[in-house]
Amino acid sequence: MKVEQYGDSLDSMAGVEFYSGVLCAGFVNAHSHLELAYLKGAIAEHGGFASFAESMGRVRGTFSAEERLAAIGEADRVMWQEGIDVVGDIANGATSFPTKAASRIHYHTFAEVFGLRECNLERQRELLNYPNTSLTPHSIYSVQDAPFREVCQADCDRPLSIHFMETPDEALLYRGEGSLHDWYKRVGFECDFLHYGSPSERIVACVPSERRVLLVHNCAISERDIEVVMRHFSTPVSWVLSPRSNSYISGIEPQSVELLRSAGYNINICIGTDSLASNWSLSIVEELKMFRNIPLAEMLQWATINGARALGVEHLYGTIEVGKRSGIINITGVNLDDFALTESSRAVRII
Numbered sequence: 001m002k003v004e005q006y007g008d009s010l011d012s013m014a015g016v017e018f019y020s021g022v023l024c025a026g027f028v029n030a031h032s033h034l035e036l037a038y039l040k041g042a043i044a045e046h047g048g049f050a051s052f053a054e055s056m057g058r059v060r061g062t063f064s065a066e067e068r069l070a071a072i073g074e075a076d077r078v079m080w081q082e083g084i085d086v087v088g089d090i091a092n093g094a095t096s097f098p099t100k101a102a103s104r105i106h107y108h109t110f111a112e113v114f115g116l117r118e119c120n121l122e123r124q125r126e127l128l129n130y131p132n133t134s135l136t137p138h139s140i141y142s143v144q145d146a147p148f149r150e151v152c153q154a155d156c157d158r159p160l161s162i163h164f165m166e167t168p169d170e171a172l173l174y175r176g177e178g179s180l181h182d183w184y185k186r187v188g189f190e191c192d193f194l195h196y197g198s199p200s201e202r203i204v205a206c207v208p209s210e211r212r213v214l215l216v217h218n219c220a221i222s223e224r225d226i227e228v229v230m231r232h233f234s235t236p237v238s239w240v241l242s243p244r245s246n247s248y249i250s251g252i253e254p255q256s257v258e259l260l261r262s263a264g265y266n267i268n269i270c271i272g273t274d275s276l277a278s279n280w281s282l283s284i285v286e287e288l289k290m291f292r293n294i295p296l297a298e299m300l301q302w303a304t305i306n307g308a309r310a311l312g313v314e315h316l317y318g319t320i321e322v323g324k325r326s327g328i329i330n331i332t333g334v335n336l337d338d339f340a341l342t343e344s345s346r347a348v349r350i351i
């Protein structure tokens with residue numbers, strides 16, 4: 001691809017194509033679970049976090065291998081068509097890898113370690129045979145102390161992607177309260193990590209300060225969480241927002257974006273769609289429509305270069321520059337007077 005700058009009008013130049021709306025670099029979907037694409041529409045909306053987790057367990061086994069693969073292929077195709085160049089993708093098993101190998105999208109796969117009673121660490125290590133794949137702990141409430149530390153302190157040049165503060169119950173667990181605590185008590189799960197005191201304190205005690213980390217969801221973070229995390233890390237921490245997933249699961253509109261924007265640290269905000277189990281589509285533009293009164297130019301940074309930085313591919317993706325591989329996306333239906341998205345805005349890949 002050739003990138004050049006022109007000072008003069010392009011109107012009379014041969015071979016120039018014009019597009020209405022915004023042209024920008026291809027998007028980075030910083031958090032998804034491609035392997036769950038077959039669960040599109042299978043779980044009821046707005047049931048809340050506990051009901052979502054319970055439904056996941058119930059419906060997961062009711063789809064054939066063919067149905068799963070077809071849904072994965074379709075989700076990959078649509079993400080490409082709608083302008084996504086790069087995906088930070090969570091995997092629990094191997095089903096999504098053949099699609100990823102054939103895809104034009106660049107995937108970084110996080111092989112997810114979880115389990116309070118039986119941890120799947122050894123099984124997940126087998127997934128490291130696939131390209132661009134590294135281990136990550138699922139969250140600060142679903143992995144015991146030793147495997148959490150082990151995963152956070154190995155392979156330090158790869159990023160971690162940790163589900164973080166999707167619900168206030170994650171912090172309440174550390175205080176012996178809330179629905180997560182009640183559930184664990186009911187089923188007899190013991191946690192050996194509550195002495196860290198809070199989710200953010202567990203992160204900084206276990207993750208080396210120079211490691212790149214994506215914290216995903218952040219619905220229930222406090223100013224103190226941001227301070228504890230940002231003071232610890234010497235590399236930029238990426239705070240991934242997935243507002244449509246939060247809306248789908250809990251019907252909430254998280255307020256944390258303003259906390260992050262006004263925190264006064266070098267905060268790298270990114271956008272993730274989460275999976276089709278908890279979203280109506282895997283569209284970055286639809287995610288951006290959820291944020292009100294935030295300049296579109298700022299949000300496009302979240303959706304492009306910030307995500308590329310989070311996944312360590314900023315030298316290849318995230319901006320339109322000579323030597324990079326980024327696609328070019330046309331966002332139509334933009335209100336050009338206010339430079340803002342409208343209900344009818346959508347993204348189409350040009351290159």
Ligand SMILES: [Zn+2]
Nearest residue numbers: 033163274275
């Ligand atoms: Zn997720």
